[in-house]
Amino acid sequence: xxxxxxxxxxxxxxxxxxxxxxxxxxxxxxxxxxxxxxxxxxxxxxxxxxxxxxxxxxxxxxxxxxxxxxxxxxxxxxxxxxxxxxxxxxxxxxxxxxxxxxxxxxxxxxxxxxxxxxxxxxxxxxxxxxxxxxxxxxxxxxxxxxxxxxxxxxxxxxxxxxxxxxxxxxxxxxxxxxxxxxxxxxxxxxxxxxxxxxxxxxxxxxxxxxxxxxxxxxxxxxxxxxxxxxxxxxxxxxxxxxxxxxxxxxxx
DNA sequence: AACCACTTCAACCGCTTTTGG
DNA sequence: CCCAAAAGCGGTTGAAGTGGT
Numbered sequence: 001x002x003x004x005x006x007x008x009x010x011x012x013x014x015x016x017x018x019x020x021x022x023x024x025x026x027x028x029x030x031x032x033x034x035x036x037x038x039x040x041x042x043x044x045x046x047x048x049x050x051x052x053x054x055x056x057x058x059x060x061x062x063x064x065x066x067x068x069x070x071x072x073x074x075x076x077x078x079x080x081x082x083x084x085x086x087x088x089x090x091x092x093x094x095x096x097x098x099x100x101x102x103x104x105x106x107x108x109x110x111x112x113x114x115x116x117x118x119x120x121x122x123x124x125x126x127x128x129x130x131x132x133x134x135x136x137x138x139x140x141x142x143x144x145x146x147x148x149x150x151x152x153x154x155x156x157x158x159x160x161x162x163x164x165x166x167x168x169x170x171x172x173x174x175x176x177x178x179x180x181x182x183x184x185x186x187x188x189x190x191x192x193x194x195x196x197x198x199x200x201x202x203x204x205x206x207x208x209x210x211x212x213x214x215x216x217x218x219x220x221x222x223x224x225x226x227x228x229x230x231x232x233x234x235x236x237x238x239x240x241x242x243x244x245x246x247x248x249x250x251x252x
Numbered sequence: 253a254a255c256c257a258c259t260t261c262a263a264c265c266g267c268t269t270t271t272g273g
Numbered sequence: 274c275c276c277a278a279a280a281g282c283g284g285t286t287g288a289a290g291t292g293g294t
Contacts, residue, residue, distance in 0.1 A: 038279065090282060106261050
């Protein structure tokens with residue numbers, strides 16, 4: 001059977017958008033709204049697929065997009081939410097005003113995932129790597145020593161944040177960059193070492209180095225300390241014994 | 253100075269979900 | 274209720290930039 005193509009591919013431009021195209025798209029949407037994305041390119045006079053227009057608008061041109069590096073708080077929040085929601089980037093992005101799912105996905109794949117790996121945590125599950133996977137966690141770090149405790153703490157945090165997430169549909173709080181529905185997120189303080197939110201030009205003078213970049217080894221001692229600290233802070237989450245709601249929502 | 257390897261991120265592709273007739 | 278179209282989403286790609294040798 002097969003789906004009908006999203007657009008007629010003949011005559012359509014692909015690749016990076018030029019400033020003129022951006023301007024056309026912005027002006028058109030300002031004036032008419034995006035309406036049907038499929039018909040927008042023709043109406044606006046763009047030789048682009050509607051899908052491409054939507055992506056360009058939502059990921060780059062939207063006036064409420066927040067450009068620039070992620071703050072430490074934003075990175076913490078992304079890690080927290082990823083532990084709960086997994087790779088549901090759009091859901092995560094909805095909690096970070098001005099950030100797009102694509103941006104968060106890129107942040108995760110290029111920075112945060114590596115940091116979790118360095119801590120001996122599986123970036124998919126946020127659980128410690130099992131001992132039978134020595135290449136993943138080559139050194140006996142506190143992360144592996146605390147495996148059972150980590151898992152327990154993770155589930156507690158997960159439970160709490162999942163419950164909070166039930167309210168995600170309501171407008172985010174003004175200070176939501178550092179909080180989830182008012183709950184201050186202060187976990188993984190060292191995973192989210194400030195480096196990636198710092199422009200490259202400043203990284204050299206930054207004493208607070210990225211654990212990955214801090215040494216020739218992909219994982220430094222700092223990462224061991226950070227997993228302890230993260231663990232302690234994770235334990236600070238209030239305990240909620242009612243986990244029943246997890247059966248319905250989140251956690252695939 | 254030139255080359256190579258690695259990183260980053262904008263954009264594309266294809267699948268899934270939602271919506272409307 | 275069903276089906277097709279449209280929109281949304283996540284995975285992946287590839288060009289550009291950067292750093293190391």
